[in-house]
Amino acid sequence: MSTASEQHWPGPLSAAVARLCTGLQPQVSEQTAAGFAEVLRRLSAPLQVAVAGRIKSGKSTLVNALIGRRVAPTDVGECTRLVTRFQYGTVDRVEVVFRDGSKQAVPFDADGGIPADLGVDIDQVSHLEAYLTNAVLRDLTVIDTPGLGSMDAASVARTEELLGAGKDEDGELDPVSRNAVAGAEAVLYVVTQGVRADDEHALASFTAATASREAGPVNAIAVLNKADTIEASTVDGAGDDVWKAATLLAEKQAELLKPKVADVLPVIGLLAETAESGGFTAADAEALRELAKLDEATRETLLMSADLFTSWECDVPAGTRSRILERMDLYGIRCALEAIDADPEITAGALRRRLLDSSGLASVLQRLDTVFRARADGIKAAAGLASVTALSHASGDPGERQRVHDAIEVLLAKPEAHQLRVLEALTLVAAGAVTMPPDLAEEVMRVGSSTDAAEQLGLPGRHRKELTDYALERANWWRSFSSFGATPAQGRIAHVVHRAYFLLWQQLRSG
Ligand SMILES: Nc1nc2c(ncn2[C@@H]2O[C@H](COP(=O)(O)OP(=O)(O)OP(=O)(O)O)[C@@H](O)[C@H]2O)c(=O)[nH]1
Ligand SMILES: [Mg+2]
Known part of the structure; x- marks a missing residue:
């Protein structure tokens, strides 16, 4: 086995x-x-x-958009019930x-996707591993999960089990240890309008996907x-603007x-998938363009509903209409027709880019970059420590547990x-395990969510001197809060925040 120093780690943590x-x-x-x-x-x-x-919130469609290839089966087929890990x-x-x-x-299907049916006994399947030569996957492994029903504890358990399975490549881990180290390190959570955001069952899929590790x-x-x-x-203040409503x-x-x-970012996964995965053709x-030439009345009728779009009598063949409806849905078609109205000479490539712009994918990718990629080191290290702790607890040996605990304390x-x-x-604060007054909770989030000193202090663009003074001021404030006014649980958080500010002050002062 290779040692720590020979390996390439995402960062110092x-x-x-x-x-x-x-x-x-x-x-x-x-x-x-073996767990370690x-x-x-x-x-x-x-x-x-x-x-x-x-279920059916568009997870696989979004995976395809992220990877830039229609590889995850969408809509129907037994594969939508399986966890698929897409890796480089x-x-x-x-x-x-x-x-x-x-x-x-298993071979890819004729279109380069994972076949909707695998031709194996699905009950015996743990999950799928897809390896792709794809730049996105170089630093992110994307895990497509089966949809979770609202009240369905069984599917929560299944996803949990599936995500926990298969990581045990050399067969050395028992199920408890395996669950302790498996699971995703980050979650892209897909909701739709119909989902009530405060539905605790919807949030349960977080926990399932991360194998019981807290998401935040x-x-x-x-x-x-x-x-x-x-x-x-139906949305106050949106007028007739769908994107504004979203x-x-x-x-x-x-x-x-x-x-x-x-x-929470609005996105049209379907348009993103079509534009990014070669689904939009000349x-x-x-x-x-043919549709754009139709008279106003016919065009309006077609755009009234999906049924009318494919069944109404017009010069563009019904099969062609079905295909673009499937790829773009009515909103995408409307966007494209507006672009053609504005510039009848618009090229297929420019039209594709217009669809991509309308999909909102760029903002999602940018957030993935700032939230996940940039913080991969901290996220992975925290997940690793949680696993180490869970493994020592699972061992059942108090001495071992103590040794691991002590080593972690020294590290921290x-x-x-x-x-x-x-x-x-x-x-802890995000999960509500420790309650804080809202302004303090926000401050904890800010200090913890960035690696940039000015952002951590909430003073982007300010001079070093100002940042240094403010770091010291907050360090002192949190110290006195930890001794006076805080509950014991808040006090532990306050102590951590105090030290974060103190270290920040030291770092700013020394340049
Ligand atoms: N109009 C529209 N349809 C979408 C969008 N995203 C996905 N769909 C459609 O929604 C259906 C379900 O999409 P999937 O990607 O299979 O959803 P899923 O969440 O992976 O589904 P399960 O894995 O079965 O839970 C498909 O018919 C997609 O084409 C979108 O942004 N807009
Ligand atoms: Mg799916």
Whole structure:
């Protein structure tokens, strides 16, 4: 096995957790040591992002949009009931992993996607592994999960079990340990208009997807998908603007979901998928141009409903209309027709870009970058420490548990690892495990959610002198709060925040 120093870690925090694991390995039981080996393996792997949410919310469609290829089966077929892990590989291939650990390669279908039906006994399948030569997957492993029904505890359990399975490549881990180290490290949570954001059952899928690890603003983003299907007139202040309605609804959901998630962004997964995965062809552009030439009355009738769009008598063949409806839905078609009205000479490529712009995917990608990619080190290190703790608890040996506990305390006491404490504190506050007055809770989030000093202090763009003074001021404030006025639980958080400000002050002062 390779040692910590030979490996490539996402950053200094992960490297510190890796050193902790390697240092502890000789001092723990064989089984716990095997668990630590798994933690080490995961620390050096790309960030694991699960796409989770209710059934048919458009998770697989969004996965395809992110990867830029229609590879995850959408809509129907047995694969939609399985967890599929999309990861980087030098040769494109799909493997079925069975519950007994055996694997079987399956060919892609004619369109380059995972076949909707696998031709194997689905009950014996643990999950699928798809390896793709894809730039996005170099630093993110994307996990497509089956949809969770509202009240369906069984499917929550199934996803939990599936996400926990299959990580045990060399068969050394018992189920408890496996669950302790498995699970996604971050979640992209897909909601639609129909989902009540405060529905605790909807939030249960968070927990399922992360194998019971807490999700919070550090590692979870939500999207309001199918923004195109929102009836603008039902949203106050939106007028007849669908995108505005989606933005307003997303803001409302953010109020309910925060601080469980960093953000709720509107998106039209279907348009993003079509525009990004080669689903929009020159023939589609041509068909849209033909539709744009129809007289006003016919065009309006067609756009009234999906049924009328495909069944109403007109010159564009019904089959062609079905295809573009499936790829773009009425809203996308309307966008395209407006673009053609404005510029009848618009090229297929420009039309595709217009659809991509309308999909809102760019903002989602940007948030993925700032929330997940930029913080991968902290997220992975925190997940790794949680796994290490869970493994030592699962061992049932009090001595071992104490040794691991002590080693973690030593690690967390180091200035360079304090950010992990802050992440832990932030997650407790975000999850409501420790209640704080709203302004203080927000401050904890701010200090923990960035690695940029000015942003942590809430003073972007200010001079160093001002930042230094403010860091010291807040450090002192949190220290006195921890001694006077705070409950014991708040006091522990306050102590962590105080030290974060203090370290920030030291760092700013020394340049
Ligand atoms: N109009 C519209 N339809 C969408 C959008 N995103 C997905 N769909 C459609 O919704 C249906 C379900 O999409 P999937 O991606 O299979 O949803 P899923 O959440 O993966 O479904 P399960 O895995 O079965 O839970 C498909 O017919 C998609 O084409 C969207 O943004 N707008
Ligand atoms: Mg799906």
